[in-house]
Amino acid sequence: MPPQTKPYRRFKARGTGSSAEGMEGLQALTQGAAAADRPEPVPLADPPRPPRRWWSFRGLGIWGWTWRAGVVVALGFVAWGVFGYMALQGAVGEANGRISASAKAALTPGAAMLSSPQNTLIIGSDARPGEARSRADTIMIMRTDPGAGKVKWLSIPRDFRVDLPGAGPNKINAAYYLGGQKGIITAVRELTGLPIHHIVVIKFNGVKRMVDDIGGITVSNPTAIKNCPYPGGTTVSFPTGQIDLTGDEALKFVRVRKCDDDFHRAARQQAFVSGVKSRMASLSGIPFSPWRGAAAIRAIGTDMGVTDLMKLGWLQWRLTSDPGDRTVLAGIPRTVNGISYVVGEPNQDEQQVAAFVRR
Secondary structure (H helix, E strand, C coil): CCCCCCCCCCCCCCCCCCHHHHHHHHHHHHHHHHHHHCCCCCCCCCCCCCCCCCCCCCCCCHHHHHHHHHHHHHHHHHHHHHHHHHHHHHHHHHHHCCCCHHHHHHCCCCCCCCCCCEEEEEEEEECCCCCCCCEEEEEEEEEEECCCCEEEEEECCCCEEEEECCCEEEECCHHHHHHHHHHHHHHHHHHHCCCCCEEEEEEHHHHHHHHHHCCCEEEEECCCEEEEEECCCEEEEECCEEEEECHHHHHHHHHCCCCCCHHHHHHHHHHHHHHHHHHHHCHHHHHHHHHHHHHHHCCEEECCCHHHHHHHHHHHHHCECCHHHEEECCEEEEEECCEEEEEECHHHHHHHHHHHHCC
């Protein structure tokens, strides 16, 4: 029987020696074709990131940090100015209410404080036990002169003998007792011939609080005091030179008077005011200056508003004051009709006042 023929023909790849090799070649061709038809894989993209908030610090560069820091500083400065002004405004309202309408009317209107000389009368008042009205224990003129770049001080001894309208010869401190704030303004103007543009009244019972509220002061004491009697049966001592004072010590420093005279006492009071000025105008105290200023203003009475006090604070920081810019009006201690006075020396006093206003 003849052999049957297969209806198909075994595939054999060309150039190969066996069917196994042919199959491998076929598989390789098939896989290659499939791979050619398959699209290239697309890498998966990261999910979109949410936009960064303006206040976020994520991924900031140098400029991002810079402008955000600038915004924070600007907002802080605005807040400092607003809250500082509010603190000053409240304190100034209280201080303005302590000055009488007649005293304000007696003041001489002045030109712009930042460009023209201004004379501010500073009164330290104290009432004797059992008395409602006070006497002027400290009488001092502060002259700010932007043109000369100077702050000057002229003190008048409280026992300086003057003629008071309706009272005749008397001590100048009685002008405050008899005529109040207006009376002392008039008496000082008549004695010195100087216009008085502003007034500041400090009650001694407020000195302690004021100094403590501003963090204490440093004064340059011109003369030493040792074991000097002080009210209350105590004694006080202060060395010469730079000394630090608390509120209680500052009160004793300006009031003690049993060991010397009104001239030395006036010099100490000038040193006290200069110490307060230096404390308020120090660079380290600038961040706290509105609140320190408010604390000081609450202890005084003044006609000046917030704007003028801010201008005065700027002048105190910018202008200089040397020891030679502090003067005590000259006089000779004398007893007249059983009353002790400081009797002025007209020629010398006139020269002192002329030097006080000279640039």
